[in-house]
Amino acid sequence: MDAFIEACFKAAIEVEAFIRSTEHHYGCEPQTEGAGGDLSINYDLLAEEIFVKHLSSFGKILSEESGSIGEGKDLIIIDPVDGSDNLMSEFPYYGTSIALKRDNRTVAGIVCNFANGDCFVRTENEHYRRSLFREDEREDVHANIHAKVGLFEKPGLHPDAARTLMDTGFKFRSPGAVALSLAYAHSALYMVFVGPMRLYDVEAGLYLCEDLYTYRSKDILIVSHNKDVFAKILTIFNLSEASE
Template identity: 30%
Template sequence: MELLLAAARRVDEAIKPLACQYAAVPDPSQQAANAADALAESAALNVLLSADVRVLSEEAGWLGQGSALVVLDPIDGTDNLTRGIPFSGPSIWARTKQGACAAVVTNVFTGHTFWATSGSGAFRDDQRLSVAKSRVPDVMIVGGEYQPLHGLFGRDLGATAHSLCAVAEGRLAGYRTPAHCPDRSWDLMAGLVIAGEAGCILGGIEGDRNPMDDPLSENWVVVAPEMAFARLSSRPL
């Protein structure tokens, strides 16, 4: 966990000036996005590759030969960052060879750190997160993107890991992968650990496998508290 927190902090330090710059004057160009991703990835890898890890990064692919596996999204929500939308930051997941998982997602705009380890709960900064008492609202605002149906309204917020953290906080009723595009491992894994440790059920569309069973594959997922999960998972793509 300390390694992941250190890497996330290094990324936040590197891209905080960009967050301030783009909050004042957005730059939606691909050049700005590419430059931000490169800066963030370099900052994270300088920390991660100092340890005994093997890293799968969204931008650089596979690096390192260590025994622990790390999946890195240098900036979850790069387009949000360059537009000054305050829903963006690094997402990092790790699994030891013994199978224990850890995850960190930070929001460079708000300064919040979401983190979790296997069996030890999920936290935003020092506050424990739990969806155990969540009820199903009459109108559910759900992360992801699909047509509204019977009180379900999808919202693509542009950052999968941060959307999953919003589910863990109770801000969103659930998350469901957009039908047109599966989520990739660097999009999902850190957010899944955090949401799962907060008490959410993790599953696939219409009973597909648990995405945690095959973390390096593309997945269509449903993530929600127990009371909302059946409603989200039963709706066809």
């Protein structure tokens, strides 16, 4: 596992350096529709090449851009650039998402924010946050009991719930990168995502949130470290605690 995590960081560091050094207009040029259904840009495709170079020896890769790549017993699910629209808009909330599945079970998740270097890692034995740029900056992940705001991805798909959350006093932000928002869920009061649940978007992030209260259906995901907040948000969405 250590070798896999090390390879993920080598790839992430190379991708971040590539994004930082590449002419923005070139990196943002659209190319083709990716396997996940979104339009791939040069940043997406060239970042994918870097991840494949570093990770293909560890198993079969399932990427948002090109779909299935290579062979292997283990499955590596990647979103090479999570938050491509943010990157194109020069909004500092974009990164990468990597999940390792073994025997149909997720055993490692890594999500990095290229804009500030925050990286979140979870394996069967540890869960920590470290810097992409300074390896010595590392700390265990804990719930932030002082959190005042939640994260709501795609609130426009549930305007009534968004209004009720605000009327109830549940403030939220909508930064636009699902894997990153799941990675930051321990720091936020709650995290909500409305929309199709693609593996590239949620596999690594959900593994990072394994210790939190979680509801997941085919089109709604709710996560919180606060049991009472979690129950209230379920009520706002007219949901029961038993996920589908």
